[in-house]
Amino acid sequence: MNMEYGLFQQQSMKLVMTNELRQAITILQYSVLDLKQYLHEQQLENPLMELNDNIIKEEIAREKYDFDYGYRKTRAGTSEPLDMDENDSLVEQLSRSEEGLQDVLLNQIRFLHLDPLMKRILTYLALNVDENGYLKSTSQEVAEEIKEPQESVEEALKILQSLEPYGVGATSLKECLLLQLKQLEVRDLLAEEIVRKHLDLLAKKQLKRIAKEEDVDIQEVQYVFDFIQTLNPKPGAIYQREPAKYIVPDVTVKKVNGEYIVYLNEDHLPEMTMNPRYKALMNNGESDVSQYMKQKYEQFQWIRRSVMQRQETLLKVAKAIVDYQKAFLEKGPTELRPMTLKMIGEMVGAHESTVSRATTKKYIQTPKGLYELKYFFKSNVGDSDGEDTSSERVKIYLKRLVDKENKQKPLSDQKLMTALKAKYGIQVSRRTVAKYREEMHILSSTQRKRYVE
Known part of the structure; x- marks a missing residue:
């Protein structure tokens, strides 16, 4: 070398x-x-x-x-x-689309009969809610910031939380949902109790466990779950000023x-x-x-x-x-x-x-x-005839099967795999079915199960 x-x-x-x-x-x-x-x-x-x-x-x-x-x-x-109301003029639509959450709150505060101190605290709170309608600071922190009694801040916060959109001024998702439930003309005490105590189980759709702990029928919990799905977890988001992107x-x-x-x-x-x-x-x-x-x-x-x-x-x-x-x-x-x-x-x-x-x-x-x-x-997936089919087609057929299934007895990934082969001639593994299902944000069979029609 x-x-x-x-x-x-x-x-x-x-x-x-x-x-x-x-x-x-x-x-x-x-x-x-x-x-x-x-x-x-x-x-x-x-x-x-x-x-x-x-x-x-x-x-x-x-x-x-x-x-x-x-x-x-x-x-x-x-x-x-x-979204446009056919009865509204274009000028009204444009002006409404430019109105933000804080504008909506301040407009409501303007017509409230409050003493100057309370209106000032309430205005401060309204200006400090985030784009989703949540208040990140506690009443104690706000009181320290503006150097006012905490009792006055808490009173102003209650007024803020009574304004529209319902749920605004909450400090957590649980409080946001409870505020909306408490604004109902007919209070649903079971729904409030489930949100207050079992929101984590509700998110995982463990309805049987909730029914057992609350000693109620599973059907009642299903009704509560369906109703809570109609609530808005981000009440302020509808007023976000986002420019149109073409x-x-x-x-x-x-x-x-x-x-x-x-x-x-x-x-x-x-x-x-x-x-x-x-x-x-x-x-x-x-x-x-x-x-x-x-x-x-x-x-x-x-x-x-x-x-x-x-x-x-x-x-x-x-x-x-x-x-x-x-x-x-x-x-x-x-x-x-x-x-x-x-x-x-x-x-x-x-x-x-x-x-x-x-x-x-x-x-x-x-x-x-x-x-x-x-x-x-x-990507390609093999079918029963030895030919290739696209993953997109598999996802379309998979969604069709899920949409048409009996929701009280949803199909497991194994049964979905069998149905794809029997009905559409597509042969994939159970793991592939699970992968595509998760990519399409389709819940597992356990979480898709319903106890009432």
Whole structure:
């Protein structure tokens, strides 16, 4: 072995992550709205870059979206209509939607006939409830903060807890539920007792144990459980001021003459052009200004190429997904085929990591609805015929079985496994059934059991 010291030349190949390459990867995984924001940020740093927003097209698209979908708001990947009373005017709806929990409480306090001290303490309490309607400080802590008698604070707290929405001003979930139960015209003493003493057992749905400890019929406990489910554990949440978040599809697929046509929604992306006035400064000899403009010109060209590459990659990936999932587009989620990133990568000639970035936070508008591109990548499960079926299909059939089961004798995971094979020809293990059930937030058979219809 040669252990000599010395200087030697050696050739090697390394993949260097340059700033430009990192930028291209980042642009690829941006959603259309994120990309628009990114381009505007780059425009502030690059005098050569000009962005022409398609304002008119965006307004038309937004108006059409609002008209078709009833001012839909989206949260955590779901879409739900904004509740509107048909008897209310739009102005009333907008003003009401901007009213927060503290505004609601202060409006009620304004009309109460109280002495100045009590109104001041009550106002302080109202301003210190959190977004869910809970008061985190005890009456003693509040008294110390405002330097007032604790008895006065406790009296003000009782007034606060009598205001709407019922349950506001509570310091715990138990107190919140009890406040709502005590506001009923006809008090349910059993429900109050169960909440006061057995809220933990109620959460675990151990109804038999509660019935035994309270010496009542299991059916009565079931009625109490069902009623408590109608109470609001976060009474202040309905007044949270959360701005509407619109999902803009990056890709749209339509069926034309029996063929599915895929195209990008580029109306929301600004048109990138170069400022000719600053461009002329590049030819100003070897001055510092000229060098600076040449650097910004290269950055502009790289961003434009990265955006074009993003669009090309996204379109190729979307077309491959649509070609592979035609059965889904025809019949819906039950026909979703198993598909992996590697499969699509091989179809478009790209690495699976590129496919992953191209489908991150991207949405496609299909004849069956709006879906995230990631939705179509599902693992495969073998069926009784030796063919593959998607995990999404298994979940759909699993939910059907649970929905149709006898709630007084719910199906165990073992019985669900047997039913999947017998009715749908899908062969999975009991552990897989339990896994999918938990992913769909379906309770176990013990917790799903009901004692009354």
